[in-house]
Amino acid sequence: MDRKIKFSEIRDAVNAAYEEYKSLKEGTVDTRVEAPEHDTFGISVALADGTVINKGDSDAQFPIGQILRIPVASILLAQNGVDNLLKKSGVCGCHCKGKGKKPDMAFSPRLVRAVSAIEPTGDFDSKWNFVENRMIDLMGSAPQLDLKVYENLRKQAADNKSAEQFGEDGYYLYDDAFKSLDLLLKGMSMKVNTQQLAEMGATIAADGVNPFTRKIVYDGALSQRLVGMMAMSSRKVQHAWLVKAGLPAVSSFGGGVIGVIPGVMAIAAYSPELDERGTSVKAANALQYIMNKLQLSVFSSAKVVVEQ
Numbered sequence: 001m002d003r004k005i006k007f008s009e010i011r012d013a014v015n016a017a018y019e020e021y022k023s024l025k026e027g028t029v030d031t032r033v034e035a036p037e038h039d040t041f042g043i044s045v046a047l048a049d050g051t052v053i054n055k056g057d058s059d060a061q062f063p064i065g066q067i068l069r070i071p072v073a074s075i076l077l078a079q080n081g082v083d084n085l086l087k088k089s090g091v092c093g094c095h096c097k098g099k100g101k102k103p104d105m106a107f108s109p110r111l112v113r114a115v116s117a118i119e120p121t122g123d124f125d126s127k128w129n130f131v132e133n134r135m136i137d138l139m140g141s142a143p144q145l146d147l148k149v150y151e152n153l154r155k156q157a158a159d160n161k162s163a164e165q166f167g168e169d170g171y172y173l174y175d176d177a178f179k180s181l182d183l184l185l186k187g188m189s190m191k192v193n194t195q196q197l198a199e200m201g202a203t204i205a206a207d208g209v210n211p212f213t214r215k216i217v218y219d220g221a222l223s224q225r226l227v228g229m230m231a232m233s234s235r236k237v238q239h240a241w242l243v244k245a246g247l248p249a250v251s252s253f254g255g256g257v258i259g260v261i262p263g264v265m266a267i268a269a270y271s272p273e274l275d276e277r278g279t280s281v282k283a284a285n286a287l288q289y290i291m292n293k294l295q296l297s298v299f300s301s302a303k304v305v306v307e308q
Contacts, residue, residue, distance in 0.1 A: 027273030046202035050211035065252030116180035150189035201266020246297025
């Protein structure tokens, strides 16, 4: 039996979440992000039919950070298929072809491996075009490079000799370590807002068709794989995230969080103050509040239908 909810209920839940957490004073801003306004807080919901709800500072921009894994994974899925992607990107939970320990870095070595696996090998201009265009197709608009954040990330990588660690620790990449890492850092430095993230999630929820531009971004069969990968990342968003919110989600050191309910909608939120796990305190709480308020969960057997 279908689970029916009204659009007005979603809007009310977003408004209530904003009011509940707008005054919350917890967390610290990542030092790689340049002086954001500390009271900034925005929430966006985008439905699979192209309807949008924005609340608060939904136009405030922040680095996409680790959420870059979504467009990167969608490219690799299209290029390689699921089984090969699990091996190439290292999302299978092992080191695969790596022979040593995982490099200790402030950003995911597995994400560096994923970027290195994008074809064509050795052509980083083409790789970047793939990544940038995929972000635009998913969001329906272009993100902007935050040069200061990019510089900060590059300095951190250079100071830590992150690229050199791949060779020293025997961690396998599919392309040049320095260029793969730099491409990742550039991608993570792209500025987005919550509406753009919500539209990205809505494209996943709508099986690869951007509900705003109507462009077919990727084969719809890949959406379930992307949501599965988001669920694998969710354990880093918050303790027992999948149990508490019932929502696969990915977070950014910039303060953004995005979650997707397949076939229904995406929820994105932003606030720069992070908890000890590097996740926005307000944003994570807001997503969990909305899901619980609407009594929604990706683990529910009922098909969700939104009524206007």
